[in-house]
Amino acid sequence: MASLSGLYSSSSSLKPAKTHFVKALTAATRDSFSFPHTSKPSHPPLTLSASRSVARDISHADAKKELIKDPDALWNRYLDWLYQQKDLGLYLDVSRVGFTDEFVVDMEQRFKAAFKAMDDLEKGSIANPDEGRMVGHYWLRNSNLAPKPTLKTLIENTLDSICGFADDIISGKIKPPSSPAGRFTQILSVGIGGSALGPQFVAEALAPDNPPLKIRFIDNTDPAGIDHQIAQLGSELASTLVIVISKSGGTPETRNGLLEVQKAFRDAGLNFAKQGVAITQENSLLDNTARIEGWLARFPMYDWVGGRTSVMSAVGLLPAALQGIDIREMLAGAAIMDEATRTTSLKNNPAALLAMCWYWASDGVGSKDMVILPYKDSLLLFSRYLQQLVMESLGKEFDLDGNTVNQGLTVYGNKGSTDQHAYIQQLREGVHNFFATFIEVQRDRPPGHDWDLEPGVTCGDYLFGMLQGTRSALYANGRESISVTIEEVTPRSVGALIALYERAVGLYAFIVNINAYHQPGVEAGKKAAAEVLALQKRVLSVLNEASCKDPVEPLTLDEIADRCHCPEEIEMIYKIIAHMSANDRVLIAEGSCGSPRSVKVYLGECNVDDLYA
């Protein structure tokens, strides 16, 4: 079977070998996947030609977005705008986004400034002005770009130490102090946000079926979730390498995860320090803890790398290397994409093309959501990864001039064709509030492993047909889409994908004049959480005081709020008490009416019958 990749990388011209490609597409669309031995659908299936007629009937609410319908014109648009990065085997098709020539001319002007700002960023400008920081994640994959020799050396030495440490762990040269296995077999990663999402995406995408160490994650302060991970480790806790990741070194959820895991180690009679690794900024609380307690190893994070762009730092590289993933290939893929996205020609810059499409599709204000649809199971977590990269970067209240803009771009999605059985119905026919991004992987299986489950049709052909059919069906109903194609999921292509979207987000941010590299809104949430915990402590102190009386003095919510000197917080006080009661930490007696207003709260022994006598 001719390789599909030949269709994209034919040297002569953009004209792919029509026979195989078009035949597969037409057949798959024509049959609309009528499975063997099942009844035909009641309505005639949408064929390619039928979907065109549907498209002609659709009135376009937004005249600006009159989509091309003529097949020949579409084919030429496809060829005209198809971006190819042949070294990476990565292709970008923006032909199903309806931007006009006038729009492109306008954007080319705006991108000139964006390209300059991005160039300055890579040269070490303070591209994160709100925090007075440089933005240096691109230097991680090309240390020659680092603006100071000391940074170049730091990047190179850290990479070498990551590779050396991973080799020593995998070879058993460094081994756990008391494990029958005689070597580390598991990784327990403790981190949240950018200290988890990158490693999780990379593990799901690239971990081999039988990795030297199998990874699992604690990425929340949910005690049940933590217990579940530790229970699943069981006796293998003794051969588990615990990697605690926190750039700030002070994130509450990560700190709680660490304390919980250290308790599990104590309960199992194990010495955590001999199995603990920290990845954090130098002299952070976590770094100092790891140093003082003598943990196995510590790796640095830098203030010029944000959490959501840290996957090419030790955050993503150490866990990946321990799973046997070729991290130098990841870095190489990212470096090639970085170079490809430095060109100042909009039409030849895939990141700029993405940013332009996002702007067109969502009017530069996030009016439509970005639905990410990788048709490959291993890329399932790409949308979760992009949720942080895109939304934490672009979701900002103010622009760089202090204007209130409430910018953003909402990302969701899981994987195809699975999502076709969940919400694609709404995408096809319902509220038109999105644009789709298909991630296509050409290689279905390693060479020699495929077979026809029907004459001339493989399982992967169905996946291919589902993607193409969904793309056609959405477009026929006026829904725009971008398609990113890679030949296969490899460290190099995953590195390239990550770099592509990091650059696209950065360019988009310059276009809409916001700082993509800080996250003020997150601090508000952290502060509010701390206030709830402070209130809880006051409630407990009031209840403790009342419990010391003889007999115990049960208190109403009003009385508790008054004694906490915050009557306005009575609802939060009720929620705090309800949560503590559910966990057997306070006792609640309810009046006959059952309203929260009538509850009486106490600690210790109390004759409930007398409470409402």
Ligand SMILES: O=P(O)(O)OC[C@H]1O[C@H](O)[C@H](O)[C@@H](O)[C@@H]1O
């Ligand atoms: O790596 P840490 O310092 O623990 O931070 C973990 C996460 O915390 C916050 O949510 C930030 O907004 C994220 O950007 C960051 O990735």
